[in-house]
Amino acid sequence: MDLSAERQIIDSWHQNARAWSVAISERQIASRKLVTDRSIVDAVVSRNAPKVLDIGCGEGWLTRELTARGMEVLGVDVVPAFINKSQTLGIGRFELASYAEIATGKLGEKFDLAVANFSLFGNESVTELVSSLPSLLTVQGMFIVQTLHPLVACGELPYLDGWRASSWAGFSDDFTDPAPWYFRTMATWVELFTTHGFTIAEIREPLHPQTGKPAAAIFIGVLR
Template identity: 55%
Template sequence: MHEHNEAKILHSWHCNADAWTQMVRDALLESRRLVTDQAIIDAVLDGQPASVLDIGCGEGWLVRALAARGIQAMGVDAVPALVERARQAGGNFAVATYEDIVTGKLAQHADAVVCNFSLLGKESVEQLLTALPSRLETNGRLIVQTVHPLIACGEQVYVDGWRLENWTGFDGAFPAPAPWYFRTLASWIALFTTTGWRLRELREPMHPQTCRPASVVFIAQWHGVLEGPT
C-alpha cells in the first residue's frame, strides 16, 4: 500500500502540473499569499546563504525570488512539466527525483537545502532526509516548510497515516487527487532526529486573520548520528 501511494504522488503531480502552475502564478491560495511564501523566504535569508538548492521546486517561484535577492539558487523537481514551466519563466532548474538525490546522481551542493511543501511521502522522505547531508556545504542548513499538523489534521484522528488531497474548492481545476503522508508534530521531530539531523529552530507562521498557524517551518543542521529507521 505504501509503495502504491508513493507512486501515486508522482502520477498526480504529473497530471496537476498545469493547474498548480496557474494557481501559484495567479496567487490563488490565500495562505501562500498572506503567510507561507514570505515565511520560507525569511527562513532562508536568515541563514545568509550564498547558494540554495530547492528540492521539489514546482514551477520555480522560490528560486526566482531568491535569485532576485542575489542568492545562487537552483531548483529540482521530479515532474518534467513543472521544470519546463520553471525554465520558461527563467532560472536554473533540472529534473531530479528523490531517488536521483539518494543515489548520488545529483551533484549540486549548496549552503541551504529547502523543501517547501514538497515532502509528501513516507519512505521516500525518510530516505531523502538521510541522503541530504551530501548535498550541503559545511555547516549548511536544511529548511523544511510543511502543513501544520494540528491544522491539517482537520476532523480526522491525530495519528500518522496516508491522506488524500481532493482539491476541494478549486472547481475541478486539478484532475488528479494527490496522496500525502500525514505526520504529527512529534513524528516530524522524531523523523529529523532518527535521520541524523539536529533541529535548530521550529517556527509556526501565523495567519493574520485566523490567528492559527498557517504552516510549520523546521530549520535543522546535520548532526551526523543515525538512530535507526522511523
C-alpha cells in the first residue's frame, strides 16, 4: 500500500493547495492560532541556528516568520502552487523539491537546522528523507519535527504504527480528497531520530489552552 498511499498524499496537496493557503492566511485553524504556530517558532528560535531548512514549507508562513527573525531560511515543497505563491511575497527563499530529491542531494547546500512542521505524513518517503539529513546538516546540526501528538491522534484505534484514513472535518468545503497518513507511536518517532544519527535533546508537548490536552508533539534532535 505504501506507494499508492504516498502518491495520494502528494496528489491531495496538489488539489488542496489553494484552499490550504486561504485557511492559513485567514487563520482558520484554531489549534495553530492558539498553540502550534507559536510552539514551532519558539522551538526553532531556542536552538540559535543561523541557517534553516523548512521541509514541506507549504505556503511558507514559517519560512517567512523565521526570516523576519534574522535567520537564513530555505523553504522547500513538492507543490508548485505553494512555491509560486511564496516566491511572489518576496520574503524568504523557496525551492521546489520532493523529499526524494532532497534525499538525493538536489539542494546542494548545508544547514544548521532542519524543521518539519506538520509535514511528515508518509512512511517510506519520511524514512528516506530523515536518513539523508545528516549529509545536509552541519556538525552538531539539528532536526525539529512538530506533529500530531500520537496519544491524541490515535483516537479509538489500536496504538500501533500504520496507515490511517483522514478527513477534512472542521475545514471549509473547498477541501477535497483527504489523503491517508502514516501513524507513528511516540517510541517510533524517537526511533526514527535515533536510527538515523540523532540524539533526542528534548520532547515538547504544547497544551491546547481550551482542552488541556497536547495539541502536538515536538521532537528536537541533535546530530551525534
